Each structure stands twice: as structure tokens, then as C-alpha cells.
Amino acid sequence: MHGVAYPVAKSRAMNSGHVGRILVCDDDAAIRTVIAQALRRAGHRVDAVASLTALRAEISRSLPDVLVTDVILPDGNGLDVVTSLTAEYPRLPVIVLSAQNTLTTAVRATEAGAFDYLPKPFDLDALADAVQGALARSAARPVDLGPVEEGGGLLIGRSPAMQEVYRIVARVVANDLTVLISGESGTGKELVARAIHELGPRRHAPFVAINMAAIPRELIEAELFGHERGAFTGAAQRVAGRFEQAAGGTLFLDEIGDMPMEAQTRLLRVLQSGEFTTVGGARTIRADVRIVAATNKELMSSVQQGAFREDLFYRLNVVPISLPPLRERRQDVPLLARHFLDRAAEDGLPRKGIDRGALALLESHDWPGNVRELENLMRRAAALGRDETIDAEEIRAHMGKGGPVTVSALDADPDLAAAVAARLERIARELPQAFDDGSLYERIIAEVERPLIEAVLARCGQNQLRAARMLGINRNTLRKRLDTLGIDPSRRGVGG
Structure with missing residues (x-):
């Protein structure tokens, strides 16, 4: 027995449109009994075994219509057997159950060729529906994603809501279907997009992200598709757009709901034709990218209000993924x-x-x-x-009072605000990718950190212990930051 991940009983009656012989493999006798009773009530013939050895013996005697198996078993890993069984019996649907309910497990189950994956504890209705789907369709072909590192840290969470996200991600990583991720700000939409990219066949090519809300309206088309020299005032040379930069990989269109209508029209043409031209260019370029879009808005409401193209919405919403708020x-x-x-x-x-x-x-x-x-x-x-x-x-x-820390004890310094705004303008001119690659916050903080530490050291007479206390960090951390930033207090006075 592994943990206490028992099935959850539901009241819905299990009416089966397709019946068949189901083989259940789980070393927990209680789970075997509950599953067998539930599936028999639905009209299926059920055999149950407790080990991989018994599983192989049963299959060699008579091939079932559907196999339901746990992952961790006394004599081995069920996913290894799934891989070999789907290769030997490609029409045998396998439903994987696992208490190791992580994204990695969901992806590995799909990679092994499983028809479906259910995290423990599961409800019996969901299992009955999965068995029905397996009987109604031929087994899914094995997906070759290459090795996936255990605990890769792409997504974290074991709640039922995240389990559903994992299941959808596991099903789409191996194909090029367009994905639309919706969710409130801060829920991790880009992490899901990166997981889809890094676990799929395009993982060795670039992952390129662009935030539609951060690009001026007049520059969006040039940012997406690139521009030729002389295409507009200031275009001194040809610049590749995000579609070209992401060639062979994934293009992540964040905050797609903020895209202006004219740019929506051109993006729709690219999605329909698979080709584009640069701004000011005549040569047709193939758009060899997977599109993953994200929004924190209700796009259908935007469609109804005339702010978002209905045809573009349906082009993007091929596979919807809804991220739950925390x-x-x-x-x-x-x-x-x-x-x-x-x-x-x-x-x-x-x-x-x-x-x-x-x-x-x-x-x-x-x-x-x-x-x-x-x-x-x-x-x-x-x-x-x-x-x-x-x-x-x-x-x-x-x-604070139920919310994040604020600095309301001090009035905002207009000079400091103006300096930050001016710095943002310079970054926009010289390093615009910082607005899209998630580095802007860390970049600005790093630029502020050095003068802050230097000013505090000066105020403390270069005494590092006093400076650390004033900053609210320990002395070892301060020393690490001094080394990283190249600050040498010994040149300024007596160190702490």
C-alpha cells in the first residue's frame, strides 16, 4: 500500500455504453476491490492483480480490452510496463493511476503511451468515463518526448485544479496545436507555456515571448514580423521579428487580449496561411512556430464588445487551458x-x-x-x-493588513519616480527585449541595489555589520552582494 490515496465515491450511476474486459493492477487490495466493484456495476468484466508479474501473466493468457494500472508496484514501475505493452500491443488502451501526482508523472504517463492518467485520489465517475473513452477509441500512439528530469520544477502544485492542468499539458506537448492559456495576473501562464515548449519536440529550438501590453501599437507588427531597412523612419537596418526569432520553436503571445485590431487582422492571416512578410518586405517567410497565447481577460466578452476578432479567438482557442487563482x-x-x-x-x-x-x-x-x-x-x-x-x-x-507590503510610510519621491521612468525609456530604446523576457524587474532592482548599498555603507562609516542591520539582511548576504557587485569597502574606509 502506498499512502492513503483511495478512490472517491460519487453518487452518479455508472451507465456504460461500451462494455469490455478490464484488467486492474494495484497492490492495494482495498483499491482493487473498490475499482472492480464499480466497474462491474457498469457492466464490465473485471480481473484484478497485485503485481507486474501477475499482470504480465494475465495478459499473456488473455489480452484485456483496457488495462488500469498503478505506477508504484512491489516488483517494479508500472510506467516501464506501459511502455513495453503499448509497443507490443498498440491497440491496448492503458489508464495510469498514480499517487505521485506531479506534472512529471502526467507527462511520463503520456510519454509511455498511456490512454489517460488519473491522479490519486480519483473519483470513480472519472475512472468510469476514462474506461468508456478507452473502449470507444483506439489506443493513443506512444509519444516520444525524450527523457524528462524528475522534479523539473516547471510547474508546482498537487491540488486537483493543477492536476487537470497537468493532464491537458501532457496531452498537448507532443503536437503543434495552438494553446490559449487564461488566468488572472500572476497565476503562472508563462510557466505553463514554457512547460509545453520544454517538454515537447520543439524544446531544442527557441522559446520567444512577447507581451502585447508592453509594445506601442505602432510597433507591434514590426516586433512580430520584423522590418526591412528603410521601412519607416529610424529603420536603419533589417531586424528579424519574433516569428523569425522563434523559428522551429515556440512563440508565446502574452496578454493577447491587448493586441490592437489591425495587428489582430495580420496575425490571423499568418495563422491561416502559415506565412508572413516583414514590414516593408516582399519576400514570403514560412512561420515555423508553435503558437501559445495567454490572457488575463475574458476574451469572449471582448469578442462580444467588438474589441477582439471572433475568427482570431477561435484560431487561438484550439486547446484552452484555464489556470486557477491561488x-x-x-x-x-x-x-x-x-x-x-x-x-x-x-x-x-x-x-x-x-x-x-x-x-x-x-x-x-x-x-x-x-x-x-x-x-x-x-x-x-x-x-x-x-x-x-x-x-x-x-x-x-x-x-500588512491582508495584502502585500507597501511603502505608504513614505510619500513617493517625484525625482526618484522620474529617474525610474527615464531609465525605462532608455531600456525601451536600447534593450526592448527586457520588456518581454521577464528580466525587467531584476534588471531595475540590480541597478538600484548598488547605489543603495554604497549609500548605506557610507552612512555607516563602511561598517558592514551596521550596514547589514540597516538593510535588514545578514552580514554574509551583504558580503556576497558586495562581491557580486564588485564593491570594495576597504577602499572607502574601515570595513566592519
Whole structure:
């Protein structure tokens, strides 16, 4: 027996349109019994075994119509057997059950050739529906995704809502169907897009992201399709657009709902024809990319309001993936919190633990900023906390009154605001990709960090211990940041 991942009974009657012989393999006698009874009530003939050895013996005696198998079994890994069985019996549908309910498991089940994957605990209605689908259709062909590293960290969460996301991702990674990811800001839409890319056959080619909301209207077409020299004022040379940059890979169109109507029309033509021309160009270029789009808006409402093309919506919405807000998957919060603390430590911040009281407080929060808000809070707690373990009091202090930390104690400095705005304008001119590749926040913070540390050191007479206390970080972290930034306090005075 592995854990307590038992099926969940439902009241819906199981009426079967197709009946067949089902072979169930699970080393937990209680699970075997519940599954067998449920499927027999639906009219199926069911045999049940407890090991891979017995499974192989049963299949060699008589091939079932559907196989339902657990992953972790006493004499081996069920996914290894799935791989060999689907190769030997390509028309045998296999439904995989697993208590290791991660994205990696879902993808590996699909990679092995499984017809469907159900995380434990599963409800019996879902299993009955999967068996019906397996009987009604021929077995899915094995998908060759190459090796997938265990715990790759692409997506994190074991809630039922995330399990559904994993199942859809696992089904689409091996093909080029267009995907539309919807969800509130901060739910991790780009992470899902990257997972689809990195787990699929295009993973060795570029993943290129562009945020439609961050590009001026008049530049969107040039950004997407590139431009020729002299195409418009300031076009001193030919520049490849995002479609060319992503050739052979994946193009992620973030905040697609903010795309102006004229650019929507041209994007639709490219999706229909698979070809495009640069701005000012005449040569036709093949668009060899997979399109993954994302939005935090209700696009159908935008269609009804005339702000988004209906035909483009249906071109993009081939495979919809809806990401749940963090408040709807609270059980994932502790796992995410620990993950973000580990990442903060890898980035040079102090390694911190977190106690149960703090985790309970995090789970009770509504997270209007979703996963992004949680990540920022955990990084603040790692950087500013004085103790090795983060407790509820510290979390409460960082949350403020039920929300993220603010700087309302100080009025916004207009000179500082103007300096930041001017810096953003310069980045837009000299390094526009920073607005699309997710590096803008870290870039600006890094530029502010050096003068901040230098100013605090000067205020503390170059005493590193006092400076660390003033900054709210420990001395070792300050020393690491001094080394990284190339600041040598010994040249300025007496070190701490």
C-alpha cells in the first residue's frame, strides 16, 4: 500500500455504453476491490492483480480490452510496463493511476503511451468515463518526448485544479496545436507555456515571448514580423521579428487580449496561411512556430464588445487551458512557499525555514496577486527576516493588513519616480527585449541595489555589520552582494 490515496465515491450511476474486459493492477487490495466493484456495476468484466508479474501473466493468457494500472508496484514501475505493452500491443488502451501526482508523472504517463492518467485520489465517475473513452477509441500512439528530469520544477502544485492542468499539458506537448492559456495576473501562464515548449519536440529550438501590453501599437507588427531597412523612419537596418526569432520553436503571445485590431487582422492571416512578410518586405517567410497565447481577460466578452476578432479567438482557442487563482488551490501554498524560499537561497539570500503557524497564515490569505505575490513575499521574508525560521508574526508583518507590503510610510519621491521612468525609456530604446523576457524587474532592482548599498555603507562609516542591520539582511548576504557587485569597502574606509 502506498499512502492513503483511495478512490472517491460519487453518487452518479455508472451507465456504460461500451462494455469490455478490464484488467486492474494495484497492490492495494482495498483499491482493487473498490475499482472492480464499480466497474462491474457498469457492466464490465473485471480481473484484478497485485503485481507486474501477475499482470504480465494475465495478459499473456488473455489480452484485456483496457488495462488500469498503478505506477508504484512491489516488483517494479508500472510506467516501464506501459511502455513495453503499448509497443507490443498498440491497440491496448492503458489508464495510469498514480499517487505521485506531479506534472512529471502526467507527462511520463503520456510519454509511455498511456490512454489517460488519473491522479490519486480519483473519483470513480472519472475512472468510469476514462474506461468508456478507452473502449470507444483506439489506443493513443506512444509519444516520444525524450527523457524528462524528475522534479523539473516547471510547474508546482498537487491540488486537483493543477492536476487537470497537468493532464491537458501532457496531452498537448507532443503536437503543434495552438494553446490559449487564461488566468488572472500572476497565476503562472508563462510557466505553463514554457512547460509545453520544454517538454515537447520543439524544446531544442527557441522559446520567444512577447507581451502585447508592453509594445506601442505602432510597433507591434514590426516586433512580430520584423522590418526591412528603410521601412519607416529610424529603420536603419533589417531586424528579424519574433516569428523569425522563434523559428522551429515556440512563440508565446502574452496578454493577447491587448493586441490592437489591425495587428489582430495580420496575425490571423499568418495563422491561416502559415506565412508572413516583414514590414516593408516582399519576400514570403514560412512561420515555423508553435503558437501559445495567454490572457488575463475574458476574451469572449471582448469578442462580444467588438474589441477582439471572433475568427482570431477561435484560431487561438484550439486547446484552452484555464489556470486557477491561488485562492482556489490553497493546499499548494506550503509547497510553493518552500520552493520560493529554496530559490531565494540559490539566488544568494539567506536560507530560511518556515514554521507551521506561518504556513497556516499563508494558506488563509486570498492572494489577489496569486503565485507572483507569494513569491515576492517569500523573497522579502528571506531577505529581511532576522531569524533562521520564518514565523506567523513575520509573515503577518510582511502582509500588512491582508495584502502585500507597501511603502505608504513614505510619500513617493517625484525625482526618484522620474529617474525610474527615464531609465525605462532608455531600456525601451536600447534593450526592448527586457520588456518581454521577464528580466525587467531584476534588471531595475540590480541597478538600484548598488547605489543603495554604497549609500548605506557610507552612512555607516563602511561598517558592514551596521550596514547589514540597516538593510535588514545578514552580514554574509551583504558580503556576497558586495562581491557580486564588485564593491570594495576597504577602499572607502574601515570595513566592519
